[in-house]
Amino acid sequence: MMDLALIKLGGSLITDKDQPLTARPEIIQQLAREVSAIAHQHPHLKLIIGNGAGSFGHQSAKKYNTINGISTDVDKFGFCLVHQDALDLNRLLAKIFLQAGLPVISLPPVTMAVTQEKKLLKFDYSAIENSLAAGLIPLVFGDVIFDKIIGGTILSTDRLLAELAKYFYTEEKFQVRLINVGNYPGVYDEDGQVISEITQANYPQIKGFIGESKSIDVTGGMLRKVEEFLAISNLGIDCWIIDGNIPGNLANAVLSNSALGTVIRA
Amino acid sequence: MMDLALIKLGGSLITDKDQPLTARPEIIQQLAREVSAIAHQHPHLKLIIGNGAGSFGHQSAKKYNTINGISTDVDKFGFCLVHQDALDLNRLLAKIFLQAGLPVISLPPVTMAVTQEKKLLKFDYSAIENSLAAGLIPLVFGDVIFDKIIGGTILSTDRLLAELAKYFYTEEKFQVRLINVGNYPGVYDEDGQVISEITQANYPQIKGFIGESKSIDVTGGMLRKVEEFLAISNLGIDCWIIDGNIPGNLANAVLSNSALGTVIRA
Numbered sequence: 001m002m003d004l005a006l007i008k009l010g011g012s013l014i015t016d017k018d019q020p021l022t023a024r025p026e027i028i029q030q031l032a033r034e035v036s037a038i039a040h041q042h043p044h045l046k047l048i049i050g051n052g053a054g055s056f057g058h059q060s061a062k063k064y065n066t067i068n069g070i071s072t073d074v075d076k077f078g079f080c081l082v083h084q085d086a087l088d089l090n091r092l093l094a095k096i097f098l099q100a101g102l103p104v105i106s107l108p109p110v111t112m113a114v115t116q117e118k119k120l121l122k123f124d125y126s127a128i129e130n131s132l133a134a135g136l137i138p139l140v141f142g143d144v145i146f147d148k149i150i151g152g153t154i155l156s157t158d159r160l161l162a163e164l165a166k167y168f169y170t171e172e173k174f175q176v177r178l179i180n181v182g183n184y185p186g187v188y189d190e191d192g193q194v195i196s197e198i199t200q201a202n203y204p205q206i207k208g209f210i211g212e213s214k215s216i217d218v219t220g221g222m223l224r225k226v227e228e229f230l231a232i233s234n235l236g237i238d239c240w241i242i243d244g245n246i247p248g249n250l251a252n253a254v255l256s257n258s259a260l261g262t263v264i265r266a
Numbered sequence: 267m268m269d270l271a272l273i274k275l276g277g278s279l280i281t282d283k284d285q286p287l288t289a290r291p292e293i294i295q296q297l298a299r300e301v302s303a304i305a306h307q308h309p310h311l312k313l314i315i316g317n318g319a320g321s322f323g324h325q326s327a328k329k330y331n332t333i334n335g336i337s338t339d340v341d342k343f344g345f346c347l348v349h350q351d352a353l354d355l356n357r358l359l360a361k362i363f364l365q366a367g368l369p370v371i372s373l374p375p376v377t378m379a380v381t382q383e384k385k386l387l388k389f390d391y392s393a394i395e396n397s398l399a400a401g402l403i404p405l406v407f408g409d410v411i412f413d414k415i416i417g418g419t420i421l422s423t424d425r426l427l428a429e430l431a432k433y434f435y436t437e438e439k440f441q442v443r444l445i446n447v448g449n450y451p452g453v454y455d456e457d458g459q460v461i462s463e464i465t466q467a468n469y470p471q472i473k474g475f476i477g478e479s480k481s482i483d484v485t486g487g488m489l490r491k492v493e494e495f496l497a498i499s500n501l502g503i504d505c506w507i508i509d510g511n512i513p514g515n516l517a518n519a520v521l522s523n524s525a526l527g528t529v530i531r532a
Contacts, residue, residue, distance in 0.1 A: 073369075076401055080369045084360055087372060091357060094350055103339075103346045106353060111377040111393040124390060127377040130412040135342055146396040 004046040004132075004174040005254050006161045007035070010182035011054025013244045015089065020055050023092050027244065031181065032100035034250045035137075039102065041255055046132050046174070048164060049097075049104065050140045050157045056089035057082055057142065061154055067118075069150030079152045083110060083144045090141045103136045109143040109155050113163075116148045125167055140164075162228050165237050176237045179253045180225065181244035186262035187226060198264045203230060229264040239264040270312040270398075270440040271520050272427045273301070276448035277320025279510045281355065286321050289358050293510065297447065298366035300516045301403075305368065307521055312398050312440070314430060315363075315370065316406045316423045322355035323348055323408065327420055333384075335416030345418045349376060349410045356407045369402045375409040375421050379429075382414045391433055406430075428494050431503050442503045445519045446491065447510035452528035453492060464530045469496060495530040505530040 009031060016022040038045065053061070061067065064078025090106050097104040107127050114122045131138040142157035161178060168174040186194035190209040198206065203226075210223050229239035240253045242261030253259035275297060282288040304311065319327070327333065330344025356372050363370040373393050380388045397404040408423035427444060434440040452460035456475040464472065469492075476489050495505035506519045508527030519525035 070400065073401070077364075077367070077369045079400075080360075080371050080402060081364060083371055084357070084364060087353075087357060087360075091350070091353060094346075094353075098343075098346060098350060101343070103343045105346050105349055105376070106374075107377055108372075108374065110371070111373055111390075114392070114396065124377075126380070127412075130380065134336065134345075134412065134417055135339070136346060146393075146400065151400055 002046055002172070002174040003042075003044065004048065004168050004176045005038075006165050006176065006178045007047065007049045007250070007254075008157055008161050008178070008180045009049065009051045009093070010180065010244065011052025011056075011058065011157075012183040013181060014051060014093065015054030015056060017055050017058070020059050021085070021088070022055055023089060025092075025096065028093055028096045029100070030247060031244060031250060032097045032102065034248070035097065036100045036102055037251050038254050045254070047137045048128065048132070048140065048161070049093075049137060050142075050161045050164075051090055051093050052157045053086050053089060053142050057086040060085050066144060066152065067154040069147065070152040071150075075151070079144050082154070083108070086141050086143050090139060094139055097137075097139065104139040105131050105136045106139050107131065109140060109160055110145050113145045113155055113160075114148065115145055115153055115155070117150060118147065118153050120163065121148060123163060123167070125164075128164065158225055158228055162232055165232050166235065169235055169237055177254070178229065178232065178237060178239045179250065179259075180229070180239065180241045181250050182241060183243070183245065185243045185260065186241050187222065194260075195262050198226060198230065198262060200230065200234065200266065226264065233264045233266050236266060268312055268438070268440040269308075269310065270314065270434050270442045271304075272431050272442065272444045273313065273315045273516070273520075274423055274427050274444070274446045275315065275317045275359070275510065276446065277318025277322075277324065277423075278449040279447060280317060280359065281320030281322060283321050283324070286325050287351070287354070288321055289355060291358075291362065294359055294362045295366070296513060297510060297516060298363045298368065300514070301363065302366045302368055303517050304520050305403075311520070313403045314394065314398070314406065314427070315403060316408075316427045316430075317356055317359050318423045319352050319355060319408050323352040326351050332410060332418065333420040335413065336418040337416075341417070345410050348420070349374070352407050352409050356405060360405055363403075363405065370405040371397050371402045372405050373397065375406060375426055376411050379411045379421055379426075380414065381411055381419055381421070383416060384413065384419050386429065387414060389429060389433070391430075394430065395438075424491055424494055428498055431498050432501065435501055435503055443520070444495065444498060444503055444505040445516065445525075446495070446505065446507045447516050448507060449509070449511065451509045451526065452507050453488065460526075461528050464492060464496065464528060466496065466500065466532065492530065499530045499532050502532060
């Protein structure tokens with residue numbers, strides 16, 4: 001059985017979310033070293049990396065309200081700008097990962113997915129499948145996408161990776177894990193302590209205590225993330241929410257299922 | 267009937283082909299101003315812009331011999347590098363065109379086309395069609411693509427635009443023109459004079475006199491270009507080969523069919 005790890009590199013981790021268009025190259029370099037260690041220790045593991053937009057895409061997406069459609073010329077120009085901002089950060093990541101010797105290939109979702117009133121209508125997985133089959137690491141990102149009714153919208157990195165997780169699990173019968181690498185230790189409980197495990201059983205009690213991200217995020221914060229991950233975990237896909245600032249944490253999550261953070265499982 | 271102009275911005279025009287990774291931003295800005303003038307004067311005209319790789323993609327493509335397939339880890343890493351180099355130049359163009367107010371959207375062919383022993387097996391035109399339908403300007407480029415037999419290869423900008431010209435002409439019934447904007451005045455005859463018109467009728471006599479580009483170009487030079495354009499012109503698509511260094515030449519070719527250069531028509 002093919003083993004696939006989907007790694008989300010959070011926008012709040014790899015950029016300074018409060019400073020427009022500002023990346024955190026040292027953190028990205030550290031993450032590239034960890035992915036490199038993972039690839040060396042587990043050469044048959046398939047990897048897909050998705051990066052959040054952070055301060056590269058969210059500001060322009062908010063300014064042009066791209067998530068809610070494009071109809072005017074200004075909306076359409078905004079759609080192009082958001083795509084370019086998102087590509088800019090993705091390219092920065094690609095460069096650093098290539099410098100670390102990793103065969104990453106930047107693949108923009110705008111060419112793959114189409115929605116209808118924000119609901120996914122079509123997803124062409126072939127570029128990602130071809131990349132994995134060739135031994136490459138697809139590097140995807142939250143992006144603008146075309147919408148059959150409202151013209152265009154945003155596909156968040158979380159939703160994108162959730163769709164990929166479901167597809168490769170159910171259609172390709174891969175063993176799949178999803179690791180969300182963020183700028184926070186995990187999901188907090190009411191006392192500010194990290195909840196080590198969230199399941200369908202304990203979720204109703206903790207739902208009310210989950211805090212929201214303070215920085216701009218057009219695509220929803222922690223509560224939405226947890227609920228999307230709960231839905232996936234129900235299929236049999238473990239989802240981790242871990243702190244990417246702790247060296248080795250990402251490698252531990254992938255290689256030994258023992259990271260500091262929150263795991264969401266059925 | 268929809269009117270479509272496909273504009274190829276030659277790698278030798280927009281980069282210094284002899285200096286690795288060196289763009290010519292002033293020329294790109296001038297071209298952006300001309301496209302802007304075209305868009306204002308002819309708002310219903312659909313535009314697709316494709317850029318050559320010049321000194322951004324050809325050196326790495328030659329080094330890794332990507333056109334002839336990917337099998338080793340080095341080949342695969344090279345494939346990723348070539349893609350990144352090509353994206354880098356495309357992104358530079360996108361930025362300058364966005365600054366000129368043009369709604370350009372960068373769309374990498376690696377996600378659209380697949381070959382089989384270098385022959386096109388599949389081309390998903392939907393991202394380009396959706397962009398045109400939304401009033402955006404697709405900005406494509408010669409790129410790496412996956413190949414079902416040899417793993418991967420290169421799809422040149424010339425071939426890409428030729429495929430797009432054929433598709434929109436035959437399938438979508440658009441009126442189509444193809445304008446190749448280069449760093450040379452046109453196609454030379456035996457005396458070094460620009461041939462104003464090449465047709466199926468006069469081609470056999472001039473074939474032997476067509477010169478080749480001196481800079482590195484992994485995807486073929488002038489002779490191949492003329493032959494690809496002759497094949498397209500036979501369908502009813504006029505193809506121009508013009509000098510992009512002459513201000514107004516691109517705008518004249520698109521708006522009044524009166525540029526300085528060579529036109530290839532049936």
